[in-house]
Amino acid sequence: MDRTVKILMIDDHPITLEGYKNILISLQDSNSNLVIETASNCEDAFWKIQKSTEENNQYDVIFLDISLPPSESLKIFSGEDLGLKIREISSSSKIIILTMYNENFRIYNILKNISPEGLLIKSDVSPKEFFRAFSEVLNNKLYYSHTVKVLMRKQFANDIVLDELDRNILYQLSKGVMTKDLTHFIPLSLAAIEKRKRHMKEILEVNGGDLLLVERAKELGFL
Amino acid sequence: MKTFYFLCLIWISLFLGCKKDPIGKNIANNLENNQIQELLFLSKSTDCTEDISNYLSQAYVAAQTIENDSTRIKSYLNISLQAYKNNDTILFPRINEEARKLALLTSDSVSLAETYWDLGGYSKRNSDYVVGFDAYLNASKIYKQLGDDLKSARMKINMAVIQTAVKDYLGSEQNTFEALSILKSLNNNRYAYNCYNNLGIIYNGLGDYQKAIAFHNKALGSQFQFSSNPYLIAITLNNLGVVYENKKDFPQAIEYYSKALEDTVLSENHPLLYAKLIDNRAYAYMKTENLESTKSFYKALKIRENLGDHQGIIVNKRHLAEYFLKEDSISAKKYALDAKELAVSTNNTDELLKSLIFLATLDEDLKSASLQHYVQLSDSLSESERKTRNKFARIRFETDEFIAENEALTKKNFWIITGASSILILLGLLYIIRIERNRNRQLILKQKQQLANEEIYNLLIDSQSKLDEGKEKEKKRISKELHDGILSKFFGVRLNLELLNNSISKDSIVQREKYILELKQLEKEIRTVSHQLNDDMFSTENSFKTIIKELLNSQKDLGSFKYKLKADDNIVWDEISSKIKINVYRIIQEGLHNIIKYSEAKFVEINFTNGNKTLKIEIKDDGIGFNTNATTDGIGLTNMKSRIKELNGKLDINSNNLGSNLIMYIPLYNN
Helix, strand or coil: CCEEEEEEEECCCHHHHHHHHHHHHHHCCCCEEEEEEEECCHHHHHHHHHHHHHCCCCCCEEEEECCCCCECCCCECCHHHHHHHHHHHCCCCEEEEEECCCCHHHHHHHHHHCCCCEEEEHHHCCHHHHHHHHHHHHCCCCEECHHHHHHHHHHHHCCCCCCHHHHHHHHHHHCCCCHHHHHHCCCCCHHHHHHHHHHHHHHCCCCCCHHHHHHHHHHCCCC | CHHHHHHHHHHHHHHHHHHHCHHHHHHHHHHHHHHHHHHHHHHHCCCCHHHHHHHHHHHHHHHHCCCCHHHHHHHHHHHHHHHHHCCCCCHHHHHHHHHHHHHHHCCCHHHHHHHHHHHHHHHHHCCCHHHHHHHHHHHHHHHHHHCCHHHHHHHHHHHHHHHHHCCCHHHHHHHHHHHHHHHHHCCCCCCHHHHHHHHHHHHHHHCCHHHHHHHHHHHHHHHHHHHCCHHHHHHHHHHHHHHHHHCCCHHHHHHHHHHHCCCCCHHHHCHHHHHHHHHHHHHHHHHCCCHHHHHHHHHHHHHHHHHCCHHHHHHHHHHHHHHHCCCCHHHHHHHHHHHHHHHHHCCCHHHHHHHHHHHHHHCHHHHHHHHHHHHHHHHHHHHHHHHHHHHHHHHHHHHHHHHHHHHHHHHHHHHHHHHHHHHHHHHHHHHHHHHHHHHHHHHHHHHHHHHHHHHHHHHHHHHHHHHHHHHHHHHHHHHHHHHHHHHHHHHHHHHHHHHHHCCCCHHHHHHHHHHHHHHHHHHHHHHHHHHHHHHHHHHHHCHHHHHHHHHHHHHHHHHCCEEEEEECCCCCHHHCCHHHHHHHHHHHHHHHHHHHHHHCCCEEEEEEEECCCEEEEEEEECCCCCCCCCCCCCHHHHHHHHHHHHCCCEEEEEEECCEEEEEEEEECCCC
C-alpha cells in the first residue's frame, strides 16, 4: 500500500514525542509512507493545522495531549480547546487523544465535547497499544484504552443521568472547593447549586455530607 | 413565835438584798419619794417656822439619796419652794443652788428656769435686787428659748417690779411695756393687772400723777373685768389714794382709802393692808384738819407692831410725829426719833430721809446735824440707786450684746456653713466629673487598644489565610508539576524504553543509555519538588515571623535603618496563643516606634529565642540610647511594660550611648 499518512503529534515533552515517533517508525508497515510533524504547544499546533487546511492538505491523524502550554492570543488554553478547534478547522483529521488525566469527569468531558477517534490514558499505553490505536483509527475505527472502556462500561451500567453541571459540581467538590465558592466555577446561583446537590444525594442514595457524595460519585464512575 | 419573827427578819433582809435590781431601786426611790411627800405635807400643815425648817431639812436629806436625776430635781424644787415660802434663809439658797447645778448638769432647762424664778422671788423679798433682777432675767431668757412666752413675760414683770423698787423707773417702764405687749399678743389679761399697777407706781414715782391715776384705774378696770381679787382691788385703791395724797388732793385720797376699807373682811384676811389703809386715811384726814384720825393711827400701829411690819411702823410713827407736831413737840420728837432709828436699823433709807427732814423742821438743835446727815444720805442714796440702775442696764446690755453677738455668730456660721457646703458640693462635683472623664478616657483608650489588637489579630489571620492560599497554590503547582512534568516525562521515558526493550542492537544500547540518563534527571527533579514541598511546610511554621518581617519592612524606610530578624526554628508559632502574638507584635511595634523617633539607630536586630517554656524576645539597636533611670517612662515604654505585665513576662533594659537592648521573657503556657 503506497500511501502517505500525514501525522501531527502534539505534546510538550520532546521525549514523549520522540517515543511516539520511534514507535510508529519501528512498527509501521514497510510500504506506508509516514510524514510526521510535531508541535509542543497550542499555538504552534494551531498554526500548523491552520496551514494544512489552507494548503488543503489536512493531517490524517493528530495525536493530541490535553495538558499543553496555552495560547492567550488564540484563546486556546488546553488540549481540549485545541481539539475543538481541530474539529472546526480540520474536519477530515482523526484525533487520538493521549492524556495523563484519568479522572472520570475529564474523560467524560473529552468524550462528550471532542468525541475523539482515539482516547488513551497515558498510563495504559504501551508501544504496541499505541500502534494498535494508530492502526485502528487509521482504518476508521475507534480506539479507547482500558481505563476509558471501564469508565464507559460503568456509565452504561447505571441509568442515573447526571448532566454536565451536576458532574462539574461533583468535580469541584472533589477538588475541595467549598460549596459557597462553587458559584465562581459554575454558572448557577448558590440556591440552584444547593438544589442540585440535594437532588444528587437523593438519586445517588447518599445520606450524609459532600464527602460521602463525592465518594459515591467516584464509585459509580461519575468522577 | 420567835421563829416567825426570825423568818420575817430574813424575809426583810432578802428584800434589802434585792436592792440592786432595777425594780428594787424603783421601790426604794418610791419609798424615798413617799417620805419626802409626807415631810412636805407635814411642813405645810404647821405654822411653826422651826418645825417647817426641820421637816424640810429632813426632806432635803432624803431627796439627796434619790438616784434618778429628774426625780431628784423635782424633789429639790418642791422642797425649795416650801423653804422659800417659809423664808428659810439657810435651806433655800442651798437647795436652790444644788437644784440649779443639777439642772445645768442634766441640761434640764425647765427646772433651771424654775430655780431662777425661785431665786428671783427670794432675792426680791430680801431686798437683794441685783441678784433677783439677774435671776429673773435668766429665767425670762430660758422661758423665751423654750417658747413659753407667758412665763417669759411674767419674769419681765418681776424684773420691772424690782426696778421700780430701786426707782429705775425708765427701765421698769420699758420692761413693763414689753411684758404687756407679749401678754396682749398672747391675749392674756390675767397678768395685765400687775403691769398696770406697776406703771401706776412708776408714774407716781416720776410725779406724773395724771398718768399714774390713769394706769391705776386701768388696773382696777382689769380687776373688775377679769378676776376681781378683792385684795388687789384694795391695793390699787390704796395706791390711788397715795397718788392723790401726793397731789395734795386729800379729800379724793380719803375717798379712795374709804372705798378700799368698804371691804369688811379685809381687816381679817389682810391685816397689814388694812393697817396701811387706816393709817393712810388718818394721815389724809389730818391733812384736812380733821382730827378724827388719832384713833386710827394707834390702831394701825398696834396691828403693825403685832405683826412685826417694820416698814409700816416707820411710816406710822412718822405720821404720828407729824400729827403731834403742832401740840406736843416732845411726843412728835419721840415718834420721829423712833421712826429714824427703825429706818436706820431696817436700812430703809427712803424713810430715814423723810424722818431726818422732819427732825430738821422740828428741832433747832437737831437741824444742822439732821440736814447734814440728810444731804450725805441723799447723795449716797442717789449714788447707790444710780449704781444699781447702771448694774441693771449693764446686765441687760450684756445680755443684749450677747444675743446680738450670738445672732451675728449664727449668721456668720450660716454663711460659713453655706459657703463651705457649696464649695464641698462643687469640689465633689468636680471630683466626680474628673473621675468620669478619666474613666471615659480609659474606656476610649481601652477601646483603641482593643481596636489595635483586633487589627493585629486580623493581620495575623490575614497573613495566615494568605499563607494558606499560597500553600494551596504551591500545592497545585507542585501537583501540576508532578502530573504534567515529571509524570509525562516518565511516560515518555517508559514508552521509549519499552520500545527498546526487545532490541539488543548496539544502537538501542546507546539509546537506552540516553533514557537512563533521562531517568536520573527525573530523580533530580523529584528531589527538587520534594524540597519545595518541605520549604513550603517550613514557611507555614514561620507565619508570625513573616508578619514581623513585614512590620520591619514597613518601618525600616521610616527610620532608615537596616535590620536582622532571627527566630529559632523550633519555635512552634501555631501553638503560641494569639494573645501572646498580638501583644508581642504590639511590643515590637512600640519598640520600633521608639527607635525611629528617638534612637537615630542605623541597625536593628530582633531575635526570638525558644527558652524553656518561655519566649525570649530581644530588640537591639545601635542608637544613642535613653535614660533607664528616668522617673517617668514615656508612653511607649509604659505601654510595653503594661503589655509585658499582662503576659506575666519580664523586661530587662540595657541602654547606653552605644545602643539599647530590650530583652523580654514571656512565659508561653500560663497565659
